[in-house]
């Protein structure tokens with residue numbers, strides 16, 4: 001029915017959790033022509049189409065996935081120097097960290113705080129990945145995408161991407177119909193260090209680091225907070241940091257007076273769930289049935305090899321219940337659930 005696709009392929013190896021049953025149909029798209037045929041075959045068969053990049057932010061059901069799964073493997077990076085800036089266009093299947101490494105080597109500022117984030121370029125705008133005071137959306141000039149029903153190719157400007165905290169147009173119902181094929185970043189050819197994140201501010205209080213030194217610092221911070229992805233299943237931060245009202249925050253502070261909180265532009269307060277899981281719920285390092293709140297960062301869930309998606313879900317439900325009991329906060333998954 002879908003000649004470009006292979007049938008009944010286990011998905012676990014395509015994810016950093018190493019979890020997930022088979023895809024009914026799976027193809028790896030290396031060229032735009034592969035993407036076009038993958039899209040049109042799924043459309044003609046009336047099957048849903050899911051795109052996977054690095055599989056680093058998903059939890060795939062043990063039963064696997066219905067319909068077609070297309071693994072994005074488009075490659076290629078171009079850098080065009082302008083006057084003070086440089087335009088960098090990367091194909092969706094490039095690893096984000098490879099692109100970060102190349103721009104750091106070339107001395108183009110902007111992406112260095114996003115060093116060592118797993119996953120692909122194409123996935124980065126979808127959830128507007130962010131770390132150490134920078135969100136990728138701030139650096140994106142445009143996103144190129146193909147519509148999965150019509151095959152239309154379109155360029156979305158940054159404002160059309162509607163970036164917000166771990167959110168974008170591409171996560172919305174109409175946005176999900178677009179397959180990202182390339183991302184264009186606008187970087188700075190002159191030094192623009194972003195050192196507001198506490199650990200960086202302390203380290204660089206006295207010196208102005210080079211871009212390579214910033215990348216190294218980020219890499220060092222991350223290695224303490226994240227498990228070794230080659231040894232253990234994980235999708236990084238499993239939940240979003242919750243946004244609560246000022247009144248809720250004040251009430252919580254009467255009980256937990258050093259609870260950190262960051263005011264957002266719309267009058268809410270973002271609180272670090274890692275802190276709550278650790279200091280309020282005592283869940284840092286908590287392990288059950290091979291699933292754990294990682295010792296180095298409680299917001300990161302890890303799963304030993306051979307774990308099931310059901311076990312991760314059960315564990316996540318238990319964590320959410322503990323947070324609700326202790327704080328009244330309803331937490332949301334950051335990881336995307338696929339079935």
Ligand code: EPU
Nearest residue numbers: 131132133236237239240241272274275278284297298299
């Ligand atoms: N904290 C604890 N105990 C813990 C974990 C954290 O006390 O077990 C405290 C930390 O000391 C800190 C605060 O909680 O004061 C926040 O922790 P951290 O700076 O490690 O970052 P985060 O808010 O938990 C977010 C992103 C990460 C990103 C980091 C660094 C989300 C959901 N997560 O984590 O992104 O790398 O900031 O900027 O926004 C991801 O999305 O997968 C991800 C890893």
